[in-house]
Amino acid sequence: MNTLQPVGADAQLEIEVRHKSFEASRGGSIEVLRDLNFAVERNEFVCLVGPSGCGKTTTLRLLLGLDHSFEGRIKLPGEREPRIGMVFQEPILLPWRTVEENVRLGLPRSLSGKNLDHLFDALGLSGMRAFYPGELSLGLARRAALARALAIEPDLLVLDEPFVSLDEATAQQLRYLLLEIWSERPTTVLMVTHNLLEAIMLADRIIVLSPRPSHVVGSFLVRIPRQSRNAQVCSDILRSFHEKFPARAAT
Numbered sequence: 001m002n003t004l005q006p007v008g009a010d011a012q013l014e015i016e017v018r019h020k021s022f023e024a025s026r027g028g029s030i031e032v033l034r035d036l037n038f039a040v041e042r043n044e045f046v047c048l049v050g051p052s053g054c055g056k057t058t059t060l061r062l063l064l065g066l067d068h069s070f071e072g073r074i075k076l077p078g079e080r081e082p083r084i085g086m087v088f089q090e091p092i093l094l095p096w097r098t099v100e101e102n103v104r105l106g107l108p109r110s111l112s113g114k115n116l117d118h119l120f121d122a123l124g125l126s127g128m129r130a131f132y133p134g135e136l137s138l139g140l141a142r143r144a145a146l147a148r149a150l151a152i153e154p155d156l157l158v159l160d161e162p163f164v165s166l167d168e169a170t171a172q173q174l175r176y177l178l179l180e181i182w183s184e185r186p187t188t189v190l191m192v193t194h195n196l197l198e199a200i201m202l203a204d205r206i207i208v209l210s211p212r213p214s215h216v217v218g219s220f221l222v223r224i225p226r227q228s229r230n231a232q233v234c235s236d237i238l239r240s241f242h243e244k245f246p247a248r249a250a251t
């Protein structure tokens with residue numbers, strides 16, 4: 001059984017899943033996770049990568065409390081009820097509410113009067129606060145979903161391929177925006193991605209999962225400061241990543 005990945009004493013998030021399976025449609029069960037153990041430090045940005053179908057989204061669903069049928073333990077940040085911001089592949093916005101209303105809906109009472117000018121501005125949404133989701137491109141809808149996740153000042157940000165199926169220029173712009181906002185107010189982030197270069201650009205650490213039943217194969221620390229991670233540096237880091245995870249790097 002592999003142990004928790006060491007992250008120091010300040011672990012904010014601890015995942016210890018002994019076993020998680022689903023009923024298979026043709027009978028029997030599919031074991032998805034077995035002894036999946038890792039921790040994420042306070043304000044650490046961690047990307048989770050692994051082969052398709054290995055259980056990344058399942059892991060996020062367990063930690064979000066959307067699925068309770070598993071053996072193990074999950075420790076979330078904070079002593080009070082943690083505030084968790086989440087962005088999934090599909091930006092789930094209420095179509096009958098404006099962008100601003102969608103963002104404000106999620107605010108806890110203590111932040112209900114919050115001035116959101118800076119956030120909308122930083123995400124390039126200032127002119128679209130009164131728009132309805134149906135009037136937004138996918139890229140803008142993703143920005144609105146990010147705004148909603150960040151507005152609550154989350155203790156934990158959970159991102160499931162938030163930039164997938166965007167054109168590369170839009171995706172890159174959103175990655176920069178995310179980093180800019182996150183640098184102003186760092187928080188603990190767990191993000192699933194298939195894009196290793198994206199993980200290298202954003203993460204402090206990349207956790208690599210095995211095929212099903214999934215466990216942690218290892219971690220890759222991205223030690224170079226983010227401001228120095230230009231295209232050449234990222235491709236050098238990618239080479240080191242592939243050297244460390246030759247076969248398992250496929251995502």
Ligand SMILES: Nc1ncnc2c1ncn2[C@@H]1O[C@H](COP(=O)(O)OP(=O)(O)OP(=O)(O)O)[C@@H](O)[C@H]1O
Pocket residue numbers: 022023024030032050051052053054055056057058059
């Ligand atoms: N509700 C469910 N019922 C049955 N099987 C499920 C259910 N949800 C997920 N699975 C199965 O569990 C496995 C893991 O799914 P999951 O979506 O977590 O993988 P993933 O690593 O996020 O995949 P991808 O990278 O392709 O998005 C898959 O084989 C999937 O078919």
